[in-house]
Amino acid sequence: MTIGHWHSRADRALRAATTATRQQPPGSAADINAVVNARSAVYAQLIRATELLAGGRPAVERLDRAGATALMARRGQRLTQFYAGLRAAALVDRRFPPSGSWVSAEPARSLRRAADAVGVIGDILACHVPPGQRPPTPEGFAIRRGGGVPAGLADIARLTSSLVVLDMALPGWLDHGQGHLTEIYRPVAEAARWTANSDLGRTARDLIVAGKGQSSLHGLDIARSPLDPAPDVRTVDDAVAAVAAARSWLWQYPEQLTGVHLQLGTQLGLAAHVAVSDEVPAKVGGWRRAAIAAAELRATPPVGLARDAAGELTEALRWMRSHLADGSDGKARDLGRLNSELPFLAATLHRGLSAAVRRGDLFVKAEGALTRPAGSLVFRAVERWRPARSHDDVVQDLGRGLLERRDLDNVGELGKAAARAFPRPPRPRSPMAQAPPNPPTAEVAPGRACGRSR
Structure with a gap:
């Protein structure tokens, strides 16, 4: 399935999680742990997708929340500010144990679905633009030259905006904890309040505006290997x-x-x-x-x-x-x-x-x-x-x-599918100019493949 499909799933899941935090108070510490860990997982996957689209880390230096706040207050460097804001929003000063699969809190289930969906988006991107390697596909070749990147970053920014809205509701949801639970999860509430009050939402909106009318990555998918015999083509x-x-x-x-x-x-x-x-x-x-x-x-x-x-x-x-x-x-x-x-x-x-x-x-x-x-x-x-x-x-x-x-x-x-509306690859100096050397096989997420040789 394509990036557009998984983006829609992630967006729906984040909206469902936000609605649930406003309607369903936490039932236990296990429910809260599940929500906290799932929130961190979504931010981690958004960071990964941003790095793949940008071709590396836009901000090499690791910034704390104060440093990210100062960086986002400057003008320009939208992508660097956005990336620094994502990393700062993901910072929680305390680790919480994972919860078992039996946890029934709706915010946790929806956030986990969102993390999985964004993770698949990252897997698809990594198949075409593996970190530190030459792109193994024409789509990756075009992405590395900027094709589809503004629209792809805009999609990540839209999901980030939905996550910021959830962070606005998260401190109130955590306050429903009883007694000592409120104090235990104070680092999470502080992280969510910082995100809600920071310029991360504004920076995300700037990226969304910059991506309007640009070639979309919604149709991008992992191409299967050729099959023997070739499947019948009917559609x-x-x-x-x-x-x-x-x-x-x-x-x-x-x-x-x-x-x-x-x-x-x-x-x-x-x-x-x-x-x-x-x-x-x-x-x-x-x-x-x-x-x-x-x-x-x-x-x-x-x-x-x-x-x-x-x-x-x-x-x-x-x-x-x-x-x-x-x-x-x-x-x-x-x-x-x-x-x-x-x-x-x-x-x-x-x-x-x-x-x-x-x-x-x-x-x-x-x-x-x-x-x-x-x-x-x-x-x-x-x-x-x-x-x-x-x-x-x-x-x-x-x-x-x-x-x-x-x-x-x-x-x-012809539509905005599968990163097809990219700038053409650089024209050689002569019609039969040397082609670039063969790219190495891509790093592929477990269970996925871009191609194989026999």
Whole structure:
């Protein structure tokens, strides 16, 4: 499920927790412990998500609440102030023992759901932008260049604003404790009062305003690995999943890309572009040029997961062609979601093309030769192939077609899903410029994966 799904779940859970603190007094010390620990867990996950979006710690120095108050009073440095405020809000001067799963306090259950949801958001981000590593996916590549980051920080800021509202109600909820409990939980009440009276809420609102109208990360998810056999594609959601699985794996392992991937990918790009474009096929530029050039290449057959990635593209292309044959103009809006995959598909194919040319695994037609079989008076033309080079016309045409990616001009109107509306990756100095080195495998949260090799 996507970041947008988990963000909605976290927001609903935080609102439910706030309502419960105003309506249900704590029943026992175990209930209070559960709420306190769950509150700290939500702040910890918000801090983690902020670090992943920012590419590190915006404020290296560890500040106490007084230092955070002074920092947030300055002008500018919104992200640094926001991060310092989050860390200060999470500070509680006393540790409280964890409570068992039997705790029934509604604020605790809702806060735990919120912490889990924000944690999944962090897992998805970590799959694309692992700390201290090169991004292993095109989405991560774009995020590291600022794509979707303002909107992503705005989403974190919205959740923080909801948590600040809960902190406003928390001291009153804790005051319902009887006798010595009020004194025991005084550090928690002080932390909540500081948060409620600090500039953290204002800083969060500034980030929300800065993220308006920016490309959203709500559609970002962890792409599955290519499967064998490729799942049947019956809907546009299936097609998007198939393309995402194939191009995410090929981005991580560009040395596995073959001519089959180039042919399938460019044909799929052309078909999807035509389906949502008002232009006639003869005028579709980049994808048409790339598809024609790719059809003239040959390569060794793919194996392992590279073969599975080709199967995913094959199934998506089959569905796309059957959709075009139906002539269903009313479905063009739905196809926009598939069309929004094309910028990253093109970038992935271009990256793999560079690697395949360097590897000498692509072949182009060489000049034919005339041979005369023994005992024959007739000369026959023999077709010959040689390894492709970066300066060959067909390779140049394919590279230029993939770089053109005219669909990028309209990608902002195709919806705000899955970090697809990003700035294009930096254009190389030549169509076949060197691609960046292969990224290492991402650090992945337990039970999740960005890709695998066979």
